[in-house]
C-alpha cells in the first residue's frame with residue numbers, strides 16, 4: 001500500500017470529531033470482516049508474466065452507466081459533509097476530474113441534482129450513479145428513482161445487503177445517532193408520507209424481495225446494479241432479474257460479521273455470472289496492487305469507500321483527487337510489472353495464495 005494511503009486514517013482522525021471518525025472507520029460486531037477485507041488481499045500474490053512486449057497501457061473500462069478512465073469507482077458512503085463542509089460536491093468533482101464515477105448514496109448530505117451538477121462542472125461528460133435501498137413503501141422508492149433520473153444519473157445501484165441495520169459497537173459506545181444541526185439526508189426530503197420539507201428516515205426492511213426489484217426495474221430504463229451480493233446463487237438470480245451488473249460486497253464489514261472477505265467471495269460469483277454481466281468488487285481495496293488482484297480474479301472494476309472519506313476529511317476535493325491519483329499510478333505500475341497492456345491482461349492464472357500456491361504446485 002502506498003505510505004500516503006496507509007497514513008490517511010491517522011490524518012483524518014486528527015481532524016474529525018472522534019464520534020464521526022469511529023462511525024466511518026467502524027464495522028459490525030467484533031470487526032472481524034472489517035479486518036479480513038484488507039488482510040485477504042495480503043494473502044494473495046500476483047505472478048508476473050514477462051516479455052509480453054506491451055509498450056503502451058490503457059487502464060480504461062466500459063461499464064453499463066459509463067466509461068471509467070481507471071477501473072476504480074467511488075463506492076457509496078453516507079454523509080460526506082461530516083468529513084468536509086463541501087461534502088459530496090467535493091467528492092463528485094474529484095471523481096469527475098479523474099474520469100471515474102461517484103456512486104452517490106441516498107444517504108448523501110447533498111441532494112443528487114446538485115451532486116450531478118458539481119460532477120459536470122468538473123467534466124462535462126461525467127457520469128454519476130445513484131445508490132438506494134429499496135424502501136418498503138414503494139411510492140418512496142419510485143420517487144427516489146425519479147429524482148435520480150431527473151438529476152441525470154447514468155445508473156442505479158440497489159443495495160441488497162441491509163435487511164436490517166448493522167450493529168456497530170463503536171456507535172453503541174460513542175452514540176453516533178444523529179447528524180449535527182444543519183446536515184440531513186437531502187435526498188429524503190419531501191417524500192410521500194412525510195410532512196412538507198420533512199426528511200424521511202431511510203428504512204431497512206427484511207420484507208424486501210426480488211419482486212421489489214422487478215417493479216423497480218419497470219420504473220426505469222437506467223441500468224440497475226445490485227450491490228451486496230456474496231452468494232453465487234444470488235448472482236445468478238440477479239442476472240435472471242435483469243440486473244446490469246453486480247457488486248460483490250460485504251458493505252465494508254458493516255453488516256454481517258460472519259461474511260467472508262469480499263475478495264474471497266469474488267471468484268465464485270464471477271464463475272456463476274459467467275461473463276453475462278460485469279462484476280465489481282468493493283471492500284478492503286487500499287492500493288493499486290489490490291485493484292490488480294481483484295481484476296485478475298475477474299472483477300471489471302473495484303469500489304473504494306473509506307479511503308475516499310479519509311482523503312475528503314484530510315484535504316477536501318484535492319484529498320479525494322490524490323486518493324484516485326495514487327490508485328491509478330500504483331495500478332498502472334503493477335500492470336506494467338505483470339507485462340500487461342490493459343485490464344484484460346490480468347487473468348486468474350496470475351493469482352496465487354501466499355504460503356501455499358507455489359509449494360502446493362511443486363509438491
Ligand SMILES: Cc1cc2nc3c(=O)[nH]c(=O)nc-3n(C[C@H](O)[C@H](O)[C@H](O)COP(=O)(O)O)c2cc1C
Nearest residue numbers: 024075076077078105159251252283284304305306
Ligand atoms: C461510513 C460508511 C457509510 C456507508 N454507507 C453506505 C450506504 O449508504 N450505502 C451503501 O450501499 N453502502 C454504504 N457503505 C458501504 C460502501 O459502499 C462499501 O461497500 C464499503 O465501504 C467498501 O469497503 P471499504 O470501505 O473497505 O473500501 C458505507 C460504508 C462506510 C464506511
Ligand SMILES: O=C(O)C(=O)c1ccccc1
Nearest residue numbers: 078107162166202251254
Ligand atoms: O453506515 C452505513 O454503512 C450505511 O449504509 C448507511 C445507510 C443509511 C444511512 C446511513 C448509513
